[in-house]
Amino acid sequence: MRAIANEQVEGFPPRSELKTVYVEHDIDGSEADTPLVDFILASDGVETKDPEQVRSILLEYGFSEAMVTKMAIGELSGGWKMKLALARAMLMNADILLLDEPTNHLDVVNVAWLENYLLGLKTVTSIIVSHDSGFLDHVCSDIIHYEPNYKLKRYGGNLSEFVKKVPRAASYYSLEASQIKFSFPEPGFLEGIKTKERAILKMKNVDFQYPGSDRKQLMDISMQCSLASRVAVIGPNGAGKSTLIKLLTGEIESEVGSVWKHPNLRIAYVAQHAFHHIEKHLDSTPNEYIQWRYATGEDREELDKNDRMNGEANKKVMEQVFVIDGEKRVVEELVGRRKLKQSYEYEISWVGRSSVD
CATH class of the missing domain: 3.40.50.300 (P-loop containing nucleotide triphosphate hydrolases)
Known part of the structure; x- marks a missing residue:
């Protein structure tokens, strides 16, 4: 095409x-x-x-x-x-x-x-x-088929009519006929979790609204998952399904409610729009891409995501106007940052002031 x-x-x-x-x-x-x-x-x-x-x-x-x-x-x-x-x-x-x-x-x-x-x-x-x-x-009114001799042949009618004419093509109706087989390793138990029923991922009273949107995508959502959970998130286009998943994985964060993950939990996320992960590696083999992504023992994509999130948080601090002793102050530079339990602590310098101020 x-x-x-x-x-x-x-x-x-x-x-x-x-x-x-x-x-x-x-x-x-x-x-x-x-x-x-x-x-x-x-x-x-x-x-x-x-x-x-x-x-x-x-x-x-x-x-x-x-x-x-x-x-x-x-x-x-x-x-x-x-x-x-x-x-x-x-x-x-x-x-x-x-x-x-x-x-x-x-x-x-x-x-x-x-x-x-x-x-x-x-x-x-x-x-x-x-x-x-x-x-x-x-x-469809016609089907164009790749023949075994690597040539294209046109058949009149829809897919059902085509299968009647070419019975070997019935596999197009069957998931089991795929020539590409996927196998995933058994995940096993999570360290620190003794039963499959214990919660390992929780969301409580979460609201989420994208900047500029006139409505909330999610409102007062609570849920939890265990190792035994097999969950389908269903709903019409635009209902907030992908937004919910992004909140659970930490790709986006909500200012209302809480999301908790077991400290040993690792989440593998295959997004519906996942192409941006590989668009800079189109000339690499799958093996080369995996080696690049995990060469240091850590996931480079995860590190990049954290850098982006930190950058956005830093930008908010830089743009904020502070009032101290009745005087407005603006941040000139972020000197350092330390992670606390639910927030960050910043070391900064002010515009027009010495470091001792």
Whole structure:
């Protein structure tokens, strides 16, 4: 699909004759702080420079007024990012939509919305890569299949019709048929925990609201997990599922309520938007990446995350105006910092004052 979008397929019409737009299921993490309308207007190929037209399209796609005017891309759930990418593609007046795993991160309601949306496009062709067999059954009129001789062959009909013609392809409906097998080691017991029922992770009365948002993403959430827990976090797109997980892992912190982890607990987190972890290592083998990440015996990604969090905390201290003995003071430099139980203690120097002040 990228080859088609980049005009690298020999014999395929150029974009000047047939406009193809590649729609990925994720948006570049570097755009996280960009407002939605600005993101679309800054995209190459978008044929409008009118913010009001972009706003109107986003509202038509189900975005609320608050989302359009106040939220940045990084605050959107995976499903809303997919809708944003589709809205951008349609503002490029595409002849062909190249959709890469479009149902990833979509809840049932939005999968149905996407099916109806694609079926309603009477002047646009969709070429879709997907592992969602039900979705392909509902939207596809033709199937292009990689044959054993490494050639492409077109079959008329949806996925069910294709399987009738090519019975060996029935594996597309079965999870067990995957050629890639995953095996995970047994985690065993946690040091200091004698039973699988004892709590190792707790959240109590937690509220969370993203800066700039007009509503709380989570309100008064309490829960706990043990080694015996097997928990599914379910809900519609934008309900706060990923936010909840990020609070549990410590990627973000709430100012209301508390999150407690057993001191020996280690959490492995595979995010739905995990590509930013490896985008600087695309030329490395998996083995080389793992060696780089854990070369010192510690997780470099975890250290980087802590540095970012510390940097944000330091910035807040630097921007704060203090009143001491009736006089306003501003921090010039953070000389040192010490971690306390629930906070930090800073050693600082003031603007225009000696170190003894």
